Amino acid sequence: xxxxxxxxxxxxxxxxxxxxxxxxxxxxxxxxxxxxxxxxxxxxxxxxxxxxxxxxxxxxxxxxxxxxxxxxxxxxxxxxxxxxxxxxxxxxxxxxxxxxxxxxxxxxxxxxxxxxxxxxxxxxxxxxxxxxxxxxxxxxxxxxxxxxxxxxxxxxxxxxxxxxxxxxxxxxxxxxxxxxxxxxxxxxxxxxxxxxxxxxxxxxxxxxxxxxxxxxxxxxxxxxxxxxxxxxxxxxxxxxxxxxxxxxxxxxxxxxxxxxxxxxxxxxxxxxxxxxxxxxxxxxxxxxxxxxxxxxxxxxxxxxxxxxxxxxxxxxxxxxxxxxxxxxxxxxxxxxxxxxxxxxxxxxxxxxxxxxxxxxxxxxxxxxxxxxxxxxxxxxxxxxxxxxxxxxxxxxxxxxxxxxxxxxxxxxxxxxxxxxxxxxxxxxxxxxxxxxxxxxxxxxxxxxxxxxxxxxxxxxxxxxxxxxxxxxxxxxxxxxxxxxxxxxxxx
Numbered sequence: 082x083x084x085x086x087x088x089x090x091x092x093x094x095x096x097x098x099x100x101x102x103x104x105x106x107x108x109x110x111x112x113x114x115x116x117x118x119x120x121x122x123x124x125x126x127x128x129x130x131x132x133x134x135x136x137x138x139x140x141x142x143x144x145x146x147x148x149x150x151x152x153x154x155x156x157x158x159x160x161x162x163x164x165x166x167x168x169x170x171x172x173x174x175x176x177x178x179x180x181x182x183x184x185x186x187x188x189x190x191x192x193x194x195x196x197x198x199x200x201x202x203x204x205x206x207x208x209x210x211x212x213x214x215x216x217x218x219x220x221x222x223x224x225x226x227x228x229x230x231x232x233x234x235x236x237x238x239x240x241x242x243x244x245x246x247x248x249x250x251x252x253x254x255x256x257x258x259x260x261x262x263x264x265x266x267x268x269x270x271x272x273x274x275x276x277x278x279x280x281x282x283x284x285x286x287x288x289x290x291x292x293x294x295x296x297x298x299x300x301x302x303x304x305x306x307x308x309x310x311x312x313x314x315x316x317x318x319x320x321x322x323x324x325x326x327x328x329x330x331x332x333x334x335x336x337x338x339x340x341x342x343x344x345x346x347x348x349x350x351x352x353x354x355x356x357x358x359x360x361x362x363x364x365x366x367x368x369x370x371x372x373x374x375x376x377x378x379x380x381x382x383x384x385x386x387x388x389x390x391x392x393x394x395x396x397x398x399x400x401x402x403x404x405x406x407x408x409x410x411x412x413x414x415x416x417x418x419x420x421x422x423x424x425x426x427x428x429x430x431x432x433x434x435x436x437x438x439x440x441x442x443x444x445x446x447x448x449x450x451x452x453x454x455x456x457x458x459x460x461x462x463x464x465x466x467x468x469x470x471x472x473x474x475x476x477x478x479x480x481x482x483x484x485x486x487x488x489x490x491x492x493x494x495x496x497x498x499x500x501x502x503x504x505x506x507x508x509x510x511x512x513x514x515x516x517x518x519x520x521x522x523x524x525x526x527x528x529x530x531x532x533x534x535x536x537x538x539x540x541x542x543x544x545x546x547x548x549x550x551x552x553x554x555x556x557x558x559x560x561x562x563x564x565x566x567x568x569x570x571x572x
Contacts, residue, residue, distance in 0.1 A: 108306045115303075116280075123293050126319045135151060139196075142213045143202075145213075149188065150189070151188075152186045156411070157251075158187060159184040160218070161173050161186065162191075162235070165232070167328030168325055168326055169327055172393065184410050187217075193205055193332045193336075205329075211244050215241070227251040230252075230254055235258050240260070243345060252354050253357045253358075253409070254357070254358045256359065259371075261378050266367070268366075268367070270307075277302055281303065292327075297318055342440045348428065349379045350381075351423070351424055356382035357382065357383050359387065360394075361391050362386055435473070438451075439464075439468075443570070444544045445568065446479060446571055449475065474493065483517050508527045509549075509555055512524040531551065535552075545568060
């Protein structure tokens with residue numbers, strides 16, 4: 082059912098903030114500053130939180146505790162989701178104190194980040210992160226709340242809306258990651274000089290530097306230009322380095338990989354949850370088309386584009402940002418069930434579809450068994466991406482449904498077009514299941530086709546302990562048939 086949509090695009094130009102009466106240096110000035118010496122000592126700077134007389138607590142959300150702060154006594158509850166993956170709530174200070182006059186602001190560090198527990202629970206994932214958020218809401222005894230997601234936190238906010246639509250009063254996306262197939266590009270190096278990029282690269286390769294030392298020295302040599310509009314002071318850079326990028330080992334890599342599987346194409350076309358989108362014109366995390374991508378993903382949303390802002394527009398243009406946020410939050414009303422029920426029915430259908438089940442699954446045996454039970458030949462037509470094909474084929478391999486696995490890998494190879502890398506992987510797995518089916522001649526033909534591509538890429542399937550090169554491995558399989566490898570991951 083089509084519903085009329087309204088879109089508001091507000092272009093707001095604000096005067097830049099001043100320090101001591103002088104306009105600060107901005108990314109647009111293109112000034113180059115190189116420090117010849119590495120600064121081994123990051124200046125000691127206090128946490129913003131230390132000076133705030135607000136409740137600070139650690140709340141058990143099941144399998145771990147989350148660090149949480151609350152500020153403000155009136156208005157609807159509003160929770161802030163930091164980015165990263167692996168950043169912390171600290172960078173919302175002190176700007177979001179402005180919001181405490183019209184909302185009950187909830188700050189927290191996600192599991193594995195900042196001052197929260199570094200406990201993996203069921204395994205770091207986007208699903209676990211949004212479950213933690215829902216547990217936080219109920220533990221705090223809050224009803225519906227406004228969810229504000231910044232950067233990667235915006236992806237979490239969207240997934241939370243899909244998984245827990247009844248818990249939201251409103252959705253605010255601030256420089257948020259997209260959750261659709263077209264992720265857009267980036268301009269992060271656009272305003273850096275070659276000598277800055279070279280120096281930053283050298284710093285990141287230096288041995289013996291801590292994460293904080295790397296961040297501090299990189300920012301001093303221009304790395305601030307990737308996401309800041311105004312150049313931060315040295316004290317602010319020290320705070321960023323010390324408090325705003327603290328995470329468990331491997332957290333960023335694990336969560337970044339998991340975030341890429343979150344594809345919510347089309348799900349927000351009829352979303353009844355009031356949504357406000359903030360974009361900074363000079364948010365170089367993304368390319369210039371980012372506001373249009375967000376507008377397309379959330380056609381019912383209000384879009385605010387701040388003309389003199391980078392990635393953290395709440396710092397760059399606070400008057401404009403918090404003015405728009407206050408108007409939005411104070412105007413929210415509870416969503417009638419009659420309005421949200423059709424969307425929830427649409428979400429249920431999407432969640433049960435095979436591609437969604439694939440993206441929500443792990444790589445272990447139990448996940449394979451569940452996916453294999455859901456698979457039918459009719460479901461093959463629903464698969465589109467390489468990741469969907471590969472995961473489904475491996476699930477069928479795990480449960481020894483080799484004929485069905487062959488169908489999937491053959492369809493995958495056919496759909497990859499000019500992407501020889503992905504086609505090569507599909508051909509290798511075709512050869513594997515053909516060998517296991519006893520169809521050796523056909524297996525040899527698949528391996529030979531992979532060999533003829535002349536690829537040299539390295540492939541790794543950790544669940545099987547399998548690591549190989551597309552250059553040499555297919556040649557080995559021409560000589561000796563594939564012998565089944567078991568999936569040693571349980572979940």
